[in-house]
Amino acid sequence: MESPTEGYRCRVCSAPLPITADTIAIGCQYCGALNIIKHDLIKSLYLVQPMSEESVLSKLEERAQRGSSPGVFTRSNLAWLDKVLIPLYIVDVDALLNYDAVVRVYIRKCRRREKREECWTETKTVRVSGVYKPGPRSYPVIARRGVSVYSAKALAYAYLTRRPIAKPLSGSDQESGIWRNLLAVELDGKTAITLAIDEYLDDARDKAKSWIKREAEIKASTWGGSVVGSSIAWLRLIPVDVKSSVTDPIAVPLYYAIYRSNVGFYRVYLAGWDGEVILMEKPAGRLERGLWLVGGIIASGVIGAIASTLPIYCGSNGFIYSLLAIAIGAYTSYYTTRKAITPFKTVVKTHISKIPGES
Amino acid sequence: MVLITSSTTRAKCPYCAAEFDIPKGQVFATCPYCGTTFKVSEPTASIEHYVFTLKYDSNKAFEAARLFISIQPGVPSDASKNINYSLGRLYYVPIYIYEVVIDAPCIETEEVSSGEHFEASVLGGQEAVYKLAPGSMNIPIPIPRDYPFPAQVREYFKPRFMKEAFYIQPTIDPYEQLGEIKEPYLKKSIEEAEMACPGKYRVIDKSSFKAIAHYPFWMIEYTYRGGNYRVIVDGSDGTIVYAEYPLDPMKKTRWLLIGAASTLIALGTSQLIINVAGLSTINSWLYSILSYIGGIWVFLSRFVKKKGVYMFKPREEGVFSPPR
Numbered sequence: 001m002e003s004p005t006e007g008y009r010c011r012v013c014s015a016p017l018p019i020t021a022d023t024i025a026i027g028c029q030y031c032g033a034l035n036i037i038k039h040d041l042i043k044s045l046y047l048v049q050p051m052s053e054e055s056v057l058s059k060l061e062e063r064a065q066r067g068s069s070p071g072v073f074t075r076s077n078l079a080w081l082d083k084v085l086i087p088l089y090i091v092d093v094d095a096l097l098n099y100d101a102v103v104r105v106y107i108r109k110c111r112r113r114e115k116r117e118e119c120w121t122e123t124k125t126v127r128v129s130g131v132y133k134p135g136p137r138s139y140p141v142i143a144r145r146g147v148s149v150y151s152a153k154a155l156a157y158a159y160l161t162r163r164p165i166a167k168p169l170s171g172s173d174q175e176s177g178i179w180r181n182l183l184a185v186e187l188d189g190k191t192a193i194t195l196a197i198d199e200y201l202d203d204a205r206d207k208a209k210s211w212i213k214r215e216a217e218i219k220a221s222t223w224g225g226s227v228v229g230s231s232i233a234w235l236r237l238i239p240v241d242v243k244s245s246v247t248d249p250i251a252v253p254l255y256y257a258i259y260r261s262n263v264g265f266y267r268v269y270l271a272g273w274d275g276e277v278i279l280m281e282k283p284a285g286r287l288e289r290g291l292w293l294v295g296g297i298i299a300s301g302v303i304g305a306i307a308s309t310l311p312i313y314c315g316s317n318g319f320i321y322s323l324l325a326i327a328i329g330a331y332t333s334y335y336t337t338r339k340a341i342t343p344f345k346t347v348v349k350t351h352i353s354k355i356p357g358e359s
Numbered sequence: 360m361v362l363i364t365s366s367t368t369r370a371k372c373p374y375c376a377a378e379f380d381i382p383k384g385q386v387f388a389t390c391p392y393c394g395t396t397f398k399v400s401e402p403t404a405s406i407e408h409y410v411f412t413l414k415y416d417s418n419k420a421f422e423a424a425r426l427f428i429s430i431q432p433g434v435p436s437d438a439s440k441n442i443n444y445s446l447g448r449l450y451y452v453p454i455y456i457y458e459v460v461i462d463a464p465c466i467e468t469e470e471v472s473s474g475e476h477f478e479a480s481v482l483g484g485q486e487a488v489y490k491l492a493p494g495s496m497n498i499p500i501p502i503p504r505d506y507p508f509p510a511q512v513r514e515y516f517k518p519r520f521m522k523e524a525f526y527i528q529p530t531i532d533p534y535e536q537l538g539e540i541k542e543p544y545l546k547k548s549i550e551e552a553e554m555a556c557p558g559k560y561r562v563i564d565k566s567s568f569k570a571i572a573h574y575p576f577w578m579i580e581y582t583y584r585g586g587n588y589r590v591i592v593d594g595s596d597g598t599i600v601y602a603e604y605p606l607d608p609m610k611k612t613r614w615l616l617i618g619a620a621s622t623l624i625a626l627g628t629s630q631l632i633i634n635v636a637g638l639s640t641i642n643s644w645l646y647s648i649l650s651y652i653g654g655i656w657v658f659l660s661r662f663v664k665k666k667g668v669y670m671f672k673p674r675e676e677g678v679f680s681p682p683r
Contacts, residue, residue, distance in 0.1 A: 018514045021407060146489035149507060193477045194487050237554040239482040246475050265426060296654055297621050301628025304647030308640035326649045334653025341657060342432050
């Protein structure tokens with residue numbers, strides 16, 4: 001059966017286009033021309049000009065010469081090089097959060113009675129209200145449905161951080177072969193706004209809750225004692241004055257290379273406009289692996305010694321603390337031994353702190 | 360080749376009217392003549408059915424496997440040269456694509472929305488996410504949970520895919536599965552709306568089952584000095600998903616000796632600390648060895664066996680998944 005989207009052909013070379021019901025724009029796999037399928041959902045497309053393959057490889061080689069593994073990232077070891085154009089929307093979001101909350105604050109109080117100190121915990125109920133301002137924020141939203149791999153997200157945040165020049169397309173640009181590597185655009189600007197607002201508000205709500213608890217704890221601390229914690233008993237949190245705007249999609253280049261040497265193979269993702277590393281594997285030296293092994297042995301030895309003393313020094317809870325210490329020791333030795341044995345690689349990530357949910 | 364595991368029933372294609380056998384209890388059927396995919400209980404409902412492009416043929420998949428195996432710990436030095444291809448089977452594994460979009464706007468909200476701008480006086484709850492899930496419980500090859508399948512699709516399904524490969528029928532009801540998938544998002548959206556405008560919001564659930572997609576995996580079998588081993592390779596991008604590999608007895612012994620020495624050093628470290636600090640202890644040897652049990656487990660599980668086994672770990676290696 002011919003599906004409703006089958007039969008589309010490239011406007012330049014007439015090759016069949018593998019489009020689906022969601023495709024907004026796609027590059028032809030044969031001639032590389034850009035084909036916009038849904039003109040109502042896309043006004044223009046911007047392009048960040050990629051560096052040549054030659055320049056990217058030179059840059060990586062140069063960087064490797066300065067690092068600990070100069071022999072691996074050489075032209076003779078290059079097994080695979082690929083370039084992808086990732087379409088992004090940049091969405092600006094701003095909002096305020098009106099809050100009204102009842103917070104239980106736990107306060108520890110102590111007093112001296114006949115040379116003995118007595119301590120107890122009191123619960124105070126505090127009501128706080130106000131406006132939390134998370135401030136404006138920009139989000140890169142990948143215009144491809146469901147792309148959530150680290151490499152694409154890291155590229156998006158690298159783009160946002162460094163903002164290389166993106167130029168709108170001219171007619172001749174659309175027919176240059178570069179679009180062969182474009183990931184088809186599947187999301188429209190409106191969907192990108194929805195996704196960005198969701199992310200912004202999820203983050204803002206979490207921050208607002210911490211802010212509310214802190215405010216209540218500060219209020220409660222004026223009543224004496226020391227605050228040991230708090231929990232929100234009731235909360236009204238209203239996002240108001242939500243404003244968002246989205247750019248046209250921007251095609252951002254990403255290079256992916258695999259190097260093969262006699263000690264393994266190593267993958268590298270590079271920002272396509274300046275050749276900076278987004279994500280790379282490099283060989284883990286014998287010294288590094290040895291340090292993991294020795295570090296794990298010493299840590300487990302120390303924890304084992306502590307665990308065996310806890311039942312004696314910590315009274316009735318000593319056995320439980322001891323089990324906890326053994327669990328920590330066992331996990332430490334498991335993790336470090338795995339690092340020492342496999343893989344024989346170190347992963348270098350950049351822009352990690354910028355990416356929500358990554359640590 | 361269609362994997363049929365139970366007794367069959369007769370189905371009729373709503374597009375070309377061809378009749379063919381399908382396993383009983385199957386949710387979807389794909390016509391082997393015209394490629395139309397339809398819901399068995401509701402043949403007239405149209406279903407989008409895609410397939411991810413196969414970019415690795417069996418030779419390329421074997422080469423990727425050979426390279427990967429040669430760098431595993433404990434592998435004989437000559438493995439790269441002396442492993443021999445014996446069999447390659449292509450499987451098409453069904454996955455379901457879902458779009459979860461739940462909006463819970465406050466009734467009093469005023470929204471202004473154009474293509475590029477959005478403004479709202481008040482917002483309630485909202486969640487939007489794309490999800491993928493396996494379409495069958497009977498997948499005969501080991502694919503890790505949470506394997507990062509790409510969500511985007513490549514080409515429409517054609518009947519030839521059923522003839523060229525082991526085609527695994529989707530058996531899970533996607534509409535039931537959608538309920539489970541969207542449940543946490545629905546709950547979160549309502550919680551957000553309750554916080555913003557308690558009792559004064561609407562819930563608009565636009566979540567949908569978007570499509571079935573079949574994803575290619577190669578099962579490659581190879582031999583090394585009389586032993587048989589299997590490797591599963593992602594046919595779309597060459598990721599090694601699962602690999603069995605030979606272990607060199609000398610290298611295994613060396614690693615196990617390192618493991619024994621490590622255990623003794625860990626024990627010695629504990630005893631040294633206890634003696635130097637003059638600590639009172641109970642069963643100090645037992646506690647010390649338990650603290651190093653994780654390390655001992657790694658050495659034993661890797662090197663006290665005939666074959667080495669690698670399994671792709673999405674949390675650790677998913678970072679290198681290409682943006683397909």
